[in-house]
Amino acid sequence: MPTDPTTDGYPIQPGGSVLEADREPKPRPPEAYHPGTGSDRYVRFLRDWCDVVLTPGQERILVAVEQNKYVHVEGANGFGKSYAVAGLALAFLYCNPHSTVNATSGGYATLDDTLWKPIKTMFKAGEEKGLPGRTLDNPPILRTELHDEWYFRAIAPRDPRDLEGRHNDHMLSIVEEADKPYITEEHVDSADSTITDSRDRMVVLGNPPEDEANVVWDLDQSDLWHTERFSSFDSHNVHVDLGLADGPKIPGLIELSKIKETWCEWTGDDWPADDDREAVAQLIRWSVDSEHEEFREDLPTRWYRRRAGVMPPAGAAAHRPITAEAARSACSRRMRETARQSFGIGIDVARKGGDSMAVVVIHDDKTTVEMWADQDHEVNYRNIIDVIDGLGRDSDTRRTPIAIDSSGEGSGLADRLANDPYLDNPVHRFDGSGQADDDTAYYNKRAEALARGGDWLSDVAVDDTRLSKELHACAREIQYEERSIKNNTVFKASPKDDLKDRLGQSPDALDAYCMGAWIAERQRNLGSGTWTGSVSTGRTDAWN
Numbered sequence: 001m002p003t004d005p006t007t008d009g010y011p012i013q014p015g016g017s018v019l020e021a022d023r024e025p026k027p028r029p030p031e032a033y034h035p036g037t038g039s040d041r042y043v044r045f046l047r048d049w050c051d052v053v054l055t056p057g058q059e060r061i062l063v064a065v066e067q068n069k070y071v072h073v074e075g076a077n078g079f080g081k082s083y084a085v086a087g088l089a090l091a092f093l094y095c096n097p098h099s100t101v102n103a104t105s106g107g108y109a110t111l112d113d114t115l116w117k118p119i120k121t122m123f124k125a126g127e128e129k130g131l132p133g134r135t136l137d138n139p140p141i142l143r144t145e146l147h148d149e150w151y152f153r154a155i156a157p158r159d160p161r162d163l164e165g166r167h168n169d170h171m172l173s174i175v176e177e178a179d180k181p182y183i184t185e186e187h188v189d190s191a192d193s194t195i196t197d198s199r200d201r202m203v204v205l206g207n208p209p210e211d212e213a214n215v216v217w218d219l220d221q222s223d224l225w226h227t228e229r230f231s232s233f234d235s236h237n238v239h240v241d242l243g244l245a246d247g248p249k250i251p252g253l254i255e256l257s258k259i260k261e262t263w264c265e266w267t268g269d270d271w272p273a274d275d276d277r278e279a280v281a282q283l284i285r286w287s288v289d290s291e292h293e294e295f296r297e298d299l300p301t302r303w304y305r306r307r308a309g310v311m312p313p314a315g316a317a318a319h320r321p322i323t324a325e326a327a328r329s330a331c332s333r334r335m336r337e338t339a340r341q342s343f344g345i346g347i348d349v350a351r352k353g354g355d356s357m358a359v360v361v362i363h364d365d366k367t368t369v370e371m372w373a374d375q376d377h378e379v380n381y382r383n384i385i386d387v388i389d390g391l392g393r394d395s396d397t398r399r400t401p402i403a404i405d406s407s408g409e410g411s412g413l414a415d416r417l418a419n420d421p422y423l424d425n426p427v428h429r430f431d432g433s434g435q436a437d438d439d440t441a442y443y444n445k446r447a448e449a450l451a452r453g454g455d456w457l458s459d460v461a462v463d464d465t466r467l468s469k470e471l472h473a474c475a476r477e478i479q480y481e482e483r484s485i486k487n488n489t490v491f492k493a494s495p496k497d498d499l500k501d502r503l504g505q506s507p508d509a510l511d512a513y514c515m516g517a518w519i520a521e522r523q524r525n526l527g528s529g530t531w532t533g534s535v536s537t538g539r540t541d542a543w544n
Helices: 041-050 056-067 081-095 108-127 185-192 215-221 236-241 256-267 276-288 301-308 324-332 377-391 410-419 445-456 465-477 496-503 508-526
Strands: 070-075 099-104 134-137 140-143 151-155 170-175 201-206 226-230 342-348 357-363 367-372 402-405 427-430 480-485 488-493
Touching: 041 056, 041 081, 041 108, 056 070, 056 081, 056 226, 070 081, 070 215, 081 099, 081 108, 081 151, 081 170, 081 201, 099 108, 099 185, 108 134, 108 140, 108 151, 170 185, 185 201, 185 215, 201 215, 236 256, 256 276, 256 301, 276 301, 324 465, 342 508, 357 377, 357 508, 367 377, 367 465, 367 508, 377 410, 402 410, 402 508, 410 427, 427 508, 445 488, 445 508, 465 496, 465 508
Parallel strands: 070 201, 070 226, 099 151, 099 170, 170 201, 342 402, 402 427
Antiparallel strands: 134 140, 140 151, 342 357, 357 367, 480 488
């Protein structure tokens, strides 16, 4: 493609003999987007060259970067902040002579999904209009072919110091998902080392931090950094749903229906009002505007971070699989003498060091708990059979699914139960460190089983002293933290040792209860409809 030396090597549109009226509209020459041509120059470049039309909120990010040396983009999920910064990376590269863009995060998988894929899509559209360059996927690099040092590169170094030492006439340094534990102050400092003069820029983006013990908190408090904050309510699709913006909706951005769903699921409350505009205004007062007199401090932490786009207040409720309220309710609920139906059986196997065997049955409206201390698995096996037979007088437990702790010493006992022709019960070998059924939401089976245990507390009564004590301790000690795995944000539970330290013993009854709740829910999800009876191995005909 011909170039004009007066434009510092920028590509210009080639001439032609076709009448302008018969041609597709062409982008303006790149000098129209040079520094000093307007604070919206990146927005105009993406629209003209790459056919990218950003939302007003996304445009704010690009304008802020043009006007400020250091920009912190802090926002809830679903707004499209990463897509906007991907567009910024491409626009910065082509709008500034002799520029370099470096992007980093905790791993290439994150960079590939959040930045590299949209950059390649945008570049392809520009390439069709004559934008010079080529992409290389390993590692992710976009070279403009205008100069050897004129490029975009994604970097995920093990040593943050590897981010240092890269300089050019114009530098843009991007740090993605800065709120995650794997991004440290050293990463930010090393990325900042490439920023030298007024032509350079640095952008840090991610969700709000959980607390002050996070590098993002320092950016919030610094006068050096300009912060752009967004909630999920700023999403273009939400505005369309509310009639505040014209359609069509943009794929990948959050919609109002998802906000409604997570509000009800995460808080346990109803949607605030029948009129959606009124409801959203109320939620903004409750959770986005911390200066408002109606602002609440009792909502789940993930609502503040992932929907409201703010750091949770000091009094916010940590996201816990089992809450204190749920434990109190279940342990004070009146139990009937006879249950109508059993749904699942959980068995925790005793190990050395004072552990107890625990068998917990999840009934339709209560739990039953049997515990004993014995290291002899022959004795343990007979006791388990006796428990199942004894409970069979009250319900059809002989066909109720069993989840048994199969790690370590429990493996042989699990095999024996699974292969015993006397039992009709489906037996699942439960490994807490194994993959969760819903691995898009939970880090492992233990985290998932804790969640199922919390779910079943709304239905069952608990009158066992040991289980009651362990449920209350769990409500105080165990909470979820978010982890990014395979492009999903999943929940990982606090270490079991934290709970053991509080109790002074292993939470054997709790473990058995959660396994029982997990297998009950798992079996229920094999079918659909309403429970009408126990299931048999490999069949779902008990569900209508």
